Amino acid sequence: GQNIDQPTEMTATEGAIVQINCTYQTSGFNGLFWYQQHAGEAPTFLSYNVLDGLEEKGRFSSFLSRSKGYSYLLLKELQMKDSASYLCAVRDRDYKLSFGAGTTVTVRA
Amino acid sequence: IAGITQAPTSQILAAGRRMTLRCTQDMRHNAMYWYRQDLGLGLRLIHYSNTAGTTGKGEVPDGYSVSRANTDDFPLTLASAVPSQTSVYFCASSVIASGGNEQFFGPGTRLTVL
Numbered sequence: 001g002q003n004i005d006q007p008t009e010m011t012a013t014e015g016a017i018v019q020i021n022c023t024y025q026t027s028g029f030n031g032l033f034w035y036q037q038h039a040g041e042a043p044t045f046l047s048y049n050v051l052d053g054l055e056e057k058g059r060f061s062s063f064l065s066r067s068k069g070y071s072y073l074l075l076k077e078l079q080m081k082d083s084a085s086y087l088c089a090v091r092d093r094d095y096k097l098s099f100g101a102g103t104t105v106t107v108r109a
Numbered sequence: 110i111a112g113i114t115q116a117p118t119s120q121i122l123a124a125g126r127r128m129t130l131r132c133t134q135d136m137r138h139n140a141m142y143w144y145r146q147d148l149g150l151g152l153r154l155i156h157y158s159n160t161a162g163t164t165g166k167g168e169v170p171d172g173y174s175v176s177r178a179n180t181d182d183f184p185l186t187l188a189s190a191v192p193s194q195t196s197v198y199f200c201a202s203s204v205i206a207s208g209g210n211e212q213f214f215g216p217g218t219r220l221t222v223l
Contacts, residue, residue, distance in 0.1 A: 033211060042199060042216050043152070048209030087151065095140060095159065095205050096167065097212060101151040 002026045002090050002098035011106045012078055020073045020103045022088035031091040034062050034073045037102065038084045046086075047073065075105070083107045111135055115200050115215040122190050122222050130185045130218050132200030140205045141183040142212060143167075143175060145196040152199065158183055159205055190222045 003025040012018040024032070031050040035043035049055055049064035049071060061074040075082055085102040092098070113134040122128050134141065143155040144167075154167030158177040172194060174186045183202075187194055197219050201212040 031209065033209075042214035044214070045211035048211065050209070089152075094165075095203070096142075096154060096157060097152075098154070098168075099144075099152040101149060 002092065004088055004090055004098060004100035006086075006088050006100040006103045008101070009104045009106070011108060014078055014080060014107055014109050016078050018075045018078060018105060020075070020086050020088075020105070022071045022073070022100055024069050024071070024088070024090050024100075026069070026090050026092070026098075028093040029066060029090065030093050030095070032062075032064055032071050033089040033091065033097065034060075034071075035087040035089060036084050037087060043087055078107045080107050080109070113200060113202055113213055113215040115198075115218050117218060118216070119219040120221070122187075122220065124191055124222055126190050128187045128190055128220070130187075130198055130200075130220070132183045132185070132215060133181050134183075134200075134202040134213075134215075135181065136202060136213065137180060138202035138204055138213070139180065140203050141177065142201040142203075143173070143183070143185045144199045144201065145169065145194075146199060146217075147196050155185065155198075190220075192222045194220065195222045196220060 006022045034046040037043040047062040088100040089097040116131045142157045144152040156175040158164045200215040203212040204210040
């Protein structure tokens with residue numbers, strides 16, 4: 001099974017940078033995903049890591065260290081619309097996802 | 110292109126009643142999933158199907174059943190609803206293959222069992 005931990009809440013100022021950490025313990029790692037979920041809406045895909053290192057996608061970057069069971073999502077140049085929950089999810093060898101409880105990010109003006 | 114749809118959007122149900130949540134995708138994805146999302150617990154997998162004709166149990170399968178008669182549809186049935194099944198239910202689909210094939214989520218069904 002999977003055990004996935006991420007902080008419950010984070011607050012940051014518009015234009016700033018926020019880093020959301022995710023640690024996991026897994027049996028059969030097959031990739032790590034980050035999703036964004038606005039209140040009352042469905043989760044939407046942000047990023048995917050399967051090898052160690054940094055993946056950059058515009059204002060969002062995601063990092064993975066498989067040996068440490070650790071990932072982070074970096075949100076740069078924060079905008080008000082980035083206020084949402086961010087979900088870390090680990091995929092197993094059967095292609096099933098296990099999700100962390102999510103980190104609610106509040107962006108303040 | 111609709112992607113993935115769910116029905117109903119929301120439902121209030123008396124305990125003990127039978128209920129089927131519908132999920133349809135038009136992306137020809139081979140895999141489909143049902144999750145429930147509860148405050149503080151995140152998304153938990155109920156049942157999944159990697160291909161039409163097969164299903165598997167997730168983390169919290171008790172009280173739920175699914176079927177996968179074809180590629181597009183994956184209904185979730187609560188045989189006799191209980192208040193602890195009050196939740197938001199999301200259906201998702203994906204391609205099963207190596208690489209970053211993400212899951213696409215439907216808009217969700219908000220279910221209240223009284």
